[in-house]
Amino acid sequence: MEQMKRFALYYAPDAGAFADHAAAWLGWDAITGTARPQPQLPGLRDVAQLTAEPRKYGFHGTIKPPFRRAPGVTVADLQAAVADLAAGLAPVVLDGLALTRLGRFLALCPTGDLTALESLAAAAVRRLDPLRAALTAEEIARRRPERLTPRQRDLLDLWGYPFVMEEFRFHLTLTGPLPDHEIDSTEAALEAYFAPVLPQPFQIRDLCMFGEAQDGRFHLLHRYALTG
Numbered sequence: 654m655e656q657m658k659r660f661a662l663y664y665a666p667d668a669g670a671f672a673d674h675a676a677a678w679l680g681w682d683a684i685t686g687t688a689r690p691q692p693q694l695p696g697l698r699d700v701a702q703l704t705a706e707p708r709k710y711g712f713h714g715t716i717k718p719p720f721r722r723a724p725g726v727t728v729a730d731l732q733a734a735v736a737d738l739a740a741g742l743a744p745v746v747l748d749g750l751a752l753t754r755l756g757r758f759l760a761l762c763p764t765g766d767l768t769a770l771e772s773l774a775a776a777a778v779r780r781l782d783p784l785r786a787a788l789t790a791e792e793i794a795r796r797r798p799e800r801l802t803p804r805q806r807d808l809l810d811l812w813g814y815p816f817v818m819e820e821f822r823f824h825l826t827l828t829g830p831l832p833d834h835e836i837d838s839t840e841a842a843l844e845a846y847f848a849p850v851l852p853q854p855f856q857i858r859d860l861c862m863f864g865e866a867q868d869g870r871f872h873l874l875h876r877y878a879l880t881g
Contacts, residue, residue: 654728654874657864662717662735662777664823665861665873670850675712678827678846679704683711683863684873694842703839706758706829710871714825716860717777718814719871721786731784732862732875738780739860739877745769749853752844753824757831759840760824761847763855770823770857773879777860778817788813 665684666672676682680691680701691700722731748765755762763770788809796815798806805815816822831839859876866872 654864657728657866657872657874659719659721659865660731660874661715661719661863661865661871662781663713663715663861663863664825664857665711665713665863666852667858671852672712674847674850675825678843679708679712681708681711681870683713683871686870686872692846694846696838697842698835703828703831707826709869710826711863711873712825713861713863713871714823714857716774716823717781718817719863719865720781720784720813723784723786726784731781734781734784735860735862735875735877738777739879739881741881742773742776742860742879743769743881744879745773745857747855747857750825750851750855752827752840752847754836754840755822755824757833757836758826759828759831759836759843760826761851762822762824765854767823771821773857774821774823775818778812778814782812785813 666675668684672684677689677692678700680689682689691704693700697703747763747767747770750761751764753760753762793809796809798809801809801815805820808817808820809815827843828839857879859878861876862874863871864874
């Protein structure tokens with residue numbers, strides 16, 4: 654764990670059909686740390702190209718965005734903080750997941766009352782922020798601050814990421830940006846591919862600590878049960 658460049662708190666599905674479908678689609682299983690053969694679905698171009706952008710992160714929903722540890726913060730410090738956080742937070746139960754267009758990419762988004770999920774994410778961002786290293790000028794530049802709203806820029810400065818708190822929208826990314834002429838066909842293929850395995854209800858029962866290895870791939874390091 655000491656060699657990980659960054660850490661994050663994500664949702665990741667438990668082992669089973671949903672997790673297997675998602676890992677195969679992206680071509681990377683963050684739970685086992687292995688590449689997966691990708692399906693070739695009718696009507697789609699190379700799935701490897703469609704999924705190139707989200708692949709390195711593995712299938713996940715962001716709770717606390719990736720961050721570097723602050724100077725002096727050990728992995729043990731981080732583990733203890735996440736364990737304490739999870740012990741005080743309750744599991745979240747939502748109606749299900751729906752395939753959704755977010756701009757030019759496709760993702761699975763939760764349905765139902767999102768209040769508890771939003772509160773969970775906000776608590777994780779706040780509680781772990783003292784362990785986060787300040788952003789470098791290069792990291793800020795990668796967020797394209799000139800394209801952010803004033804509030805998003807404030808959030809970037811405060812919490813190291815522009816899409817937290819009231820700007821937070823939980824999603825499980827499935828593709829990179831798609832050209833307009835491919836969105837309809839890709840959406841139809843993904844609807845058919847995921848329909849048999851989508852969880853109903855959709856439950857978040859733990860916080861998954863992920864780490865970014867030196868090659869940029871993210872790995873599941875540990876699950877912390879939500880027991881509050």
